[in-house]
Amino acid sequence: MTFSLLIGNKAYSSWSLRPWLLLKQFGIPFEETLVPLYGPESKEKLLAFSPAGKAPALRCDDSLVWDSLAIVEFVAERYPDLAIWPRDPAARALARSLAAEMHSGFTAMRGEFPTNFRRPPRPVGAPSPAAAADIARIDAAWRDARARFGSEGLFLFGAFSAADAMFAPVVCRFSTYVLDVSTQAQDYMRAIETLPAYREWVESGRAEPWVLEKFEQ
Numbered sequence: 775m776t777f778s779l780l781i782g783n784k785a786y787s788s789w790s791l792r793p794w795l796l797l798k799q800f801g802i803p804f805e806e807t808l809v810p811l812y813g814p815e816s817k818e819k820l821l822a823f824s825p826a827g828k829a830p831a832l833r834c835d836d837s838l839v840w841d842s843l844a845i846v847e848f849v850a851e852r853y854p855d856l857a858i859w860p861r862d863p864a865a866r867a868l869a870r871s872l873a874a875e876m877h878s879g880f881t882a883m884r885g886e887f888p889t890n891f892r893r894p895p896r897p898v899g900a901p902s903p904a905a906a907a908d909i910a911r912i913d914a915a916w917r918d919a920r921a922r923f924g925s926e927g928l929f930l931f932g933a934f935s936a937a938d939a940m941f942a943p944v945v946c947r948f949s950t951y952v953l954d955v956s957t958q959a960q961d962y963m964r965a966i967e968t969l970p971a972y973r974e975w976v977e978s979g980r981a982e983p984w985v986l987e988k989f990e991q
């Protein structure tokens with residue numbers, strides 16, 4: 775089984791970080807293909823890999839899967855011996871709900887605070903009421919998961935799981951724009967930010983030559 779993962783710029787592609795971090799954290803070998811996004815030839819290159827024309831996408835033998843959440847599920851299915859989702863059914867139900875909530879929501883926060891892994895931390899002003907509500911909801915969700923299922927480790931469900939991979943880009947947004955979150959959320963953010971694989975992603979993003987103005991604030 776050989777995994778080949780399509781990703782976008784490490785400086786900006788929040789969706790790409792999710793499966794990349796998951797594979798790294800679980801020690802699953804993969805090859806990566808990076809397509810710099812929003813350039814003259816980007817779409818053609820993305821479409822050559824996946825009909826959705828977006829990163830991330832994953833090829834494995836005869837299968838092609840795209841969209842970060844679908845990729846996470848595919849990897850979990852291929853590696854049933856790894857606790858990619860928490861083993862406990864109640865924890866797993868919450869982990870899947872949070873991953874889906876993250877995947878489909880928080881659009882105000884996302885729009886106001888674009889992911890930029892190489893931007894030095896600096897505030898940009900107060901969030902709108904809608905973005906502030908998104909931030910408060912994420913903070914509460916993290917605290918709830920940690921309080922109910924996180925006692926055995928530093929992550930949402932104790933050990934690192936798919937739920938953490940889904941939220942990792944938000945950690946970057948919260949840090950980069952110095953958003954106001956609880957001390958429990960800050961502790962959780964530190965756990966993500968000190969992961970060697972997360973550091974590797976950030977360092978690679980810093981070294982990239984491409985600058986996309988729409989993600990620079």
Ligand SMILES: N[C@@H](CCC(=O)N[C@@H](CS)C(=O)NCC(=O)O)C(=O)O
Nearest residue numbers: 782787788789828829830841842843
């Ligand atoms: N919901 C998708 C979103 C994928 C997505 O929007 N990817 C962006 C990069 S972060 C992309 O490929 N943009 C390039 C384009 O649309 O041309 C996922 O979770 O994978």
